[in-house]
Each structure stands twice: as structure tokens, then as C-alpha cells.
Amino acid sequence: MEVRYTNTRDASETVSASRAILNGLAGGGGLYVPTVIPKLDISVEDLSKMSYREIAYEVMRRFLTDFTEEELKTCIERAYDSKFDTRKIAPLVKADGAYYLELFHGATIAFKDMALSILPHLLITAARKNHVKNDIVILTATSGDTGKAALAGFADVEGTKIIVFYPKNGVSPIQEKQMVTQKGENTLVVGIHGNFDQAQTGVKQMFSDPDLKKDLDAAGYQFSSANSINIGRLVPQIVYYAYACAQLYANGETGADEKINVVVPTGNFGNILAAFYAKNMGLPIERLICASNKNKVLYDFFSTGVYDRNREFMLTSSPSMDILISSNLERLIYRIAGEDAGANAALMRQLASSGRYEITPRMREQLDVFYGNYADEDETAAEIRRLYQDAGYVIDTHTAVASAVYQKYLAETGDTLKTVIASTASPFKFTRSVMNAIDEQYDVMSDFELVDALSFLAKVKVPRAIEEIREARVLHDTECETDEMESVVRDFLGIG
Ligand SMILES: *Cc1c(COP(=O)(O)O)cnc(C)c1O
Numbered sequence: 001m002e003v004r005y006t007n008t009r010d011a012s013e014t015v016s017a018s019r020a021i022l023n024g025l026a027g028g029g030g031l032y033v034p035t036v037i038p039k040l041d042i043s044v045e046d047l048s049k050m051s052y053r054e055i056a057y058e059v060m061r062r063f064l065t066d067f068t069e070e071e072l073k074t075c076i077e078r079a080y081d082s083k084f085d086t087r088k089i090a091p092l093v094k095a096d097g098a099y100y101l102e103l104f105h106g107a108t109i110a111f112k113d114m115a116l117s118i119l120p121h122l123l124i125t126a127a128r129k130n131h132v133k134n135d136i137v138i139l140t141a142t143s144g145d146t147g148k149a150a151l152a153g154f155a156d157v158e159g160t161k162i163i164v165f166y167p168k169n170g171v172s173p174i175q176e177k178q179m180v181t182q183k184g185e186n187t188l189v190v191g192i193h194g195n196f197d198q199a200q201t202g203v204k205q206m207f208s209d210p211d212l213k214k215d216l217d218a219a220g221y222q223f224s225s226a227n228s229i230n231i232g233r234l235v236p237q238i239v240y241y242a243y244a245c246a247q248l249y250a251n252g253e254t255g256a257d258e259k260i261n262v263v264v265p266t267g268n269f270g271n272i273l274a275a276f277y278a279k280n281m282g283l284p285i286e287r288l289i290c291a292s293n294k295n296k297v298l299y300d301f302f303s304t305g306v307y308d309r310n311r312e313f314m315l316t317s318s319p320s321m322d323i324l325i326s327s328n329l330e331r332l333i334y335r336i337a338g339e340d341a342g343a344n345a346a347l348m349r350q351l352a353s354s355g356r357y358e359i360t361p362r363m364r365e366q367l368d369v370f371y372g373n374y375a376d377e378d379e380t381a382a383e384i385r386r387l388y389q390d391a392g393y394v395i396d397t398h399t400a401v402a403s404a405v406y407q408k409y410l411a412e413t414g415d416t417l418k419t420v421i422a423s424t425a426s427p428f429k430f431t432r433s434v435m436n437a438i439d440e441q442y443d444v445m446s447d448f449e450l451v452d453a454l455s456f457l458a459k460v461k462v463p464r465a466i467e468e469i470r471e472a473r474v475l476h477d478t479e480c481e482t483d484e485m486e487s488v489v490r491d492f493l494g495i496g
Contacts, residue, residue: 052240318430383403
């Protein structure tokens with residue numbers, strides 16, 4: 001059965017999976033959603049005998065139905081290989097009664113690697129299937145993390161180039177070092193003399209510039225984006241929830257058909273939406289617990305039915321969750337609106353014009369599989385300390401938000417179902433916040449002293465991604481003014 005992808009804001013647009021991946025965003029600002037969620041008609045017992053790659057194939061082939069078996073298997077093999085520092089790809093670690101699904105064993109030690117290591121291969125395959133002869137040029141503005149994960153994913157992938165713009169004085173020294181040491185002939189990293197918004201505006205302008213598009217095409221190039229709303233990032237994220245169910249069963253932690261809960265530290269709502277799709281495929285998932293930091297728009301939404309971004313934006317120790325507009329929530333809204341593109345589009349127009357919308361009681365009824373809560377900065381730090389003291393297990397700040405919210409959920413409900421917590425970053429990525437949470441005396445140490453201290457405390461080897469930036473050579477030193485971004489792109493691609 002073919003799965004097609006339709007526009008959340010325009011029912012007349014329906015495309016194949018490969019087209020949806022190639023286009024990224026649907027027309028009129030809408031997102032692509034599968035017209036049906038396919039069933040995963042394989043028992044957890046059978047899944048428990050499969051490798052990560054095998055489960056990836058079984059999940060993804062049900063969504064990306066216009067990819068051949070060979071195409072999909074090749075993409076999977078190229079993505080989930082020795083870039084990951086464990087053959088399990090996403091190991092499940094039991095600590096203090098919960099199960100932490102470690103999604104941070106890829107190139108940049110955070111969960112974006114799970115999808116960004118396969119997206120380039122899906123994109124190139126999609127281009128060839130749709131008779132696109134041009135090379136694909138990925139253009140990205142980054143405030144830090146996504147840029148590096150995209151660079152690592154696209155580096156040396158034939159038929160692609162990737163150009164990343166970051167605010168020269170607006171990312172952390174470690175983030176900058178990670179990007180400017182990126183290898184790969186097809187990569188370019190540029191520090192702009194401006195802030196993140198200016199980088200993003202510059203990138204958007206280039207995407208919509210018809211003259212640039214014409215010149216690119218003449219030279220055999222076209223732009224594409226590695227945005228988190230691409231269906232090619234969402235589908236690979238469903239895989240690890242199936243893998244978590246399989247591992248629980250394989251380890252004798254759950255019986256056949258035993259339901260579990262899932263807790264996800266949430267920002268743009270991509271990761272938890274993947275868990276929702278996993279549940280709808282038929283996996284034994286009961287509750288979806290949505291964890292926010294102080295930017296608790298989603299908690300308020302789940303408790304009141306009102307989504308309201310009109311509030312102060314707060315910087316926290318879990319920066320990847322500092323988000324006031326969770327783009328992927330639109331896919332859930334579309335669904336609970338009865339897959340009514342008109343109704344969804346009306347709500348999204350309200351969001352754009354007034355920053356808020358309210359869903360109907362009938363829509364709200366369908367949200368009871370979700371539970372939302374949040375953790376503030378003190379609660380997050382306390383959770384890191386508690387888990388270290390009770391179980392000797394060290395988690396990062398994002399995972400700690402999820403873990404703290406799970407403790408609140410337990411206290412409120414007494415629910416005894418086994419629970420998987422999505423662990424979205426290595427503690428080595430946020431070493432200072434993590435070590436300060438354990439003991440404030442660590443604050444006097446330098447960044448790399450902290451890395452070694454963490455390795456000692458957690459009894460975990462320093463990840464390769466961190467060792468590499470200790471010594472790596474700077475390979476990118478391009479800087480430019482905000483109005484020079486286009487000429488930098490033209491130079492790199494050799495077009496006048
Ligand atoms: C991106 C990110 C998140 C949020 O994931 P969404 O899919 O945007 O909800 C959480 N934690 C970390 C470490 C991330 O990088």
C-alpha cells in the first residue's frame with residue numbers, strides 16, 4: 001500500500017514520500033503528513049531479535065513506500081555505521097527504576113544525529129528518483145547544535161554540498177570549534193558579523209531569490225534544507241521507539257504486549273511526535289509524557305487547550321528546548337482537527353497574527369494520551385544530582401528535564417508502567433551545567449578539566465566527538481558581513 005503525504009494546510013496537495021523529502025516544506029507554509037499511519041505488523045518478540053538497522057528498515061519501508069528495498073537498505077547502512085560509537089546505536093540504560101534511551105552515540109553526541117545521519121542519503125536518493133540531476137546544496141543558519149549535526153551528516157556525501165552560517169560571536173567556544181574543524185571537501189562554515197536572526201534572514205532570502213535560483217540551476221545546483229520539519233527527519237526518529245520496546249523485551253524487562261510510557265524532553269515537538277507515530281503504528285506505548293523547561297508553552301497548551309507564544313523567552317541550561325513555537329505541533333493539531341486542512345490552516349493563521357490559538361473541546365479530548373509538565377532550573381539541577389547520587393548515572397540537562405518531569409508524573413499518578421526516558425544529549429555536551437549541578441565547586445575548572453572530571457565521576461570514556469575537538473585543526477576561517485552572504489555562497493559554488 002502506498003503512503004502519500006498531504007499538506008496540513010491545503011488538502012489539494014498530495015505527494016509521494018520522496019517528493020515530500022525533497023520539498024521539505026509543503027506549499028503555503030504547511031507541513032507534509034502521511035495520509036495514513038501504517039501498522040507495524042511485527043510482534044515485539046520478533047522485533048527483539050532484530051538489529052537497529054533491521055528495525056529501521058521495517059519501520060521506514062512502511063512510510064517511505066516509493067523507495068526500493070535496495071535504496072532504503074543502502075541509506076540505512078550508510079547512516080548507522082561506525083559514526084556511532086556503539087553497535088547498538090541507541091542503547092537502553094536502566095537507572096533508578098527508569099530506562100534511559102541514549103540517543104547520543106552519533107557524531108555530535110546529541111539526538112539530532114539519529115535523523116541527520118540518514119537524511120542526506122534519503123535526500124540524494126529522493127532527488128535521483130525524481131530525476132533531479134542537480135547537486136543538492138544545503139543552506140543552514142545555526143545558533144549552534146543543528147549546524148554541526150548537519151555538517152557531520154552531509155560531509156563527503158556525494159552529490160551534496162553544505163554551507164552553514166553561524167553568528168561569529170553568538171555560539172559557545174566549543175560549538176564554534178566543533179564547526180570550524182569540520183572535515184569534508186563539500187563543506188563550508190562561515191561566521192557572520194551579526195546575530196542568529198540575521199543569519200536566518202540571509203538564508204531565507206537566498207532560498208527565495210529567483211535570480212540566484214536560475215544561476216544555481218545553470219551551474220547544476222539547487223538548494224534544499226535539512227530543517228527539522230522534513231518528513232525525512234521525522235520517520236527515522238520513529239525507529240528508536242520500536243527499538244526501545246524491542247530491547248525492553250529482549251532484556252526480560254517487559255512481557256509480550258506489556259505497555260510502556262515514554263518521556264520526551266521537548267522543544268520543536270519532533271521527537272515526541274515520532275513517539276506518537278510509533279504508538280499509532282501499534283507499538284505497546286501507553287502514555288506520551290511531554291517535558292518542557294521554563295519555556296513551558298506546551299505544558300500550558302496541554303493543561304488549557306490554549307497555545308500562547310506571547311510570553312517572555314527564557315534562556316535555560318537546556319538551550320535546545322528554549323523554543324516558543326514548536327513547529328511540529330502543527331502535525332498533531334491537523335490530526336486532532338480530524339485531518340481538516342482548512343481548520344488547521346485557520347489556527348495557524350491565528351498563531352501567525354496574534355501569537356495564540358485555542359483548540360475545541362473535541363480536539364482536546366484526543367490529547368489524553370499526552371501528559372505535559374515542566375521542570376525549572378533548580379529542579380533540573382537537583383535531578384542530575386539525585387540520579388548521580390542514587391544510581392551513579394550522569395545525565396545531561398535536557399534529559400534531566402525529562403527525568404524530573406517523570407518524577408512529578410509518578411508522584412501525581414502512581415502509574416507503575418515501565419517508562420522509557422529519551423536521553424537526548426551526552427552529559428559531555430553540557431559539561432559545565434552538569435558538573436555544577438553535581439557540585440558547585442567544579443565551577444572553577446576549565447572546560448577540558450571538567451570533561452576529565454566528568455569522565456572520572458561517571459566512569460564513562462570521553463566521547464570521540466570531544467577528544468577530536470581538543471586537538472583538531474581549524475579548517476574553516478571564512479567570515480563575512482550580513483550583506484555578503486550571497487557572494488560567499490556564489491564563490492564557494494564557483495558561480496558568478
Ligand atoms: C533538539 C533537541 C531537543 C528537542 O527535540 P524536539 O524534537 O525539537 O522536540 C531536546 N534535547 C536536545 C539535546 C536537542 O538537541
